[in-house]
Amino acid sequence: MTDAPHSGDPVAHTGAPAPDTGSPAPAAPGGGRIRLLLADDHPVVRAGLRAVLETEPDFEVVADVATAEESVALAARLGVDVVLMDLQFGGEMRGPRATAEITARDGAPRVLVLTTYDTDADILAAIEAGATGYLLKDAPPEELAAAVRTAAAGKSALAPAVALRLMDRMRAPAAALSRRETEVLRLVADGLSNAQISKQLFLSQATVKSHLVHIYTKLGVDSRTSAVAAATAQGLIRR
Numbered sequence: 558m559t560d561a562p563h564s565g566d567p568v569a570h571t572g573a574p575a576p577d578t579g580s581p582a583p584a585a586p587g588g589g590r591i592r593l594l595l596a597d598d599h600p601v602v603r604a605g606l607r608a609v610l611e612t613e614p615d616f617e618v619v620a621d622v623a624t625a626e627e628s629v630a631l632a633a634r635l636g637v638d639v640v641l642m643d644l645q646f647g648g649e650m651r652g653p654r655a656t657a658e659i660t661a662r663d664g665a666p667r668v669l670v671l672t673t674y675d676t677d678a679d680i681l682a683a684i685e686a687g688a689t690g691y692l693l694k695d696a697p698p699e700e701l702a703a704a705v706r707t708a709a710a711g712k713s714a715l716a717p718a719v720a721l722r723l724m725d726r727m728r729a730p731a732a733a734l735s736r737r738e739t740e741v742l743r744l745v746a747d748g749l750s751n752a753q754i755s756k757q758l759f760l761s762q763a764t765v766k767s768h769l770v771h772i773y774t775k776l777g778v779d780s781r782t783s784a785v786a787a788a789t790a791q792g793l794i795r796r
Contacts, residue, residue, distance in 0.1 A: 590614075590615050590616060590617045591615055591616050591617065591638045591639060591705060591706065591709045592617050592619050592635070592636065592637040592638045592639075593610060593616055593617065593618045593619065593637060593638070593639050593640075593641060593705065594618075594619060594620050594621070594622070594628060594631060594632055594635060594637040594639075594640045594641070594666070595607060595610075595618060595620070595621035595622070595641050596621070596622050596624075596625065596627070596628035596640060596641065596642045596643060596646075596652075596655070597621070597623070597641075597643040597671075598623050598624065598643065598645075598646045598647050600623070602643075602694070603621040603623075606618075606621075606641065606671075607621060609698045609701065609702075610701075610702070610705070612698075613702050613705075615706075616702075616705065619635050619637055620635055620637075623646075623647075624646055624647070624648045624650070625642075625646045625648060625650035625651060625652060625654065625655035626648060626649075626650050626655070628640055628642060628655050628659065629650075629655050629658045629659055632659045632665070632666055633659075633662060633665075637666045638666050638667065638709050639666055639667045639668070639669055639705055639708050639709050640659060640666050640667070640668045640669070641669050641671045641705070642655060642656055642668050642669065642670050642671065642688070643670075643671065643672050644670060644672040644674050644679055644683065645672070645674070652670060652672070652683065653682045653683055653685075653686040654686070656668045656670070656683060656686040656687050656688050657686040657687055659687075660686070660687030660688075661687070667689040667690075667708040667709060667711065668686075668687060668688045668689060668690075668708075669688065669689060669690040669691075669692060669704060669705060669708040669714060670683045670688045670690065670691045670692065671692050671693075671694060671696075671701075672691075672692075672693065672694060673693065673694050673695075675693055675718060675719060675722065677722060680719055680722060680723065681783070684780055684782050684783045684786065685778070685779045685780050685783055686780075687780055687782070688782060689708045689711065689712070689713060689714060689782055690704050690707065690708045690713060690714030690715060690782075691714075691715050691716060691719045692704050692714065692715075692716045692719075693716050693718065693719070696716060700716075704716075710748050711748030711749075711750075712746070712747070712748045713746070713782050713785050713786060715786065720786070723783075723786045723787070723790060733775070734772065734775060734788070734793055735771075737758075737768060738768050738771060738772050738775075739793065739794065740758060741754055741758070741765060741768045741769065741772065742772055742784060742785065742788055742793070742794055743794050744757060744758070745769070745781050745784065745785060746785045746788075746789075746794055751765045751766060751769075769781070769784075772784055772788075776788060776791075
């Protein structure tokens, strides 16, 4: 399935709960089921994703939308945990911009990019916009489900092929991170927020932010996810 522009798709479709399996659903990272929003301009793709994801007892697809603009509007309104985001849409807004707008809000959901595009420019644009993960549409269902759970937990979820491309791009002499910067980045890789890191390391949130600014500068990146990917590729932290 390609990502050719498509228009005229239905507006958001809210979903029914997944079929009762007769046993309690596993708890999501924050308790309860993982609430999902699907954003793709191809109705067949959305229907296929919904069918696959609703077989997982801990997932709930609460809506699917055909435009990036709708994904931004509904992500906050519906209180979802993860947005599965395509990169290309038929309207004016594209996936990276929608990702940036969604993740800029307090308490924002995680964004997992799901697309057919795997160029360096596409990958970096999505990650720098704030995407927690990047997966290709040919991923098997079990890999998709695992990536959703990883993203919901606030951890980086990169397809193996995407991770290799990032490693090739970022393979360079290792940047010199201080001991404290390394500690901060390891906690970022574990999915902790700035507030959680400040409590664990007994630092102010302003100090944590300052360390992150220095880390981004040294690694030549603009986001938490890309910092973790770059540091992992350079052997500065282990996952």
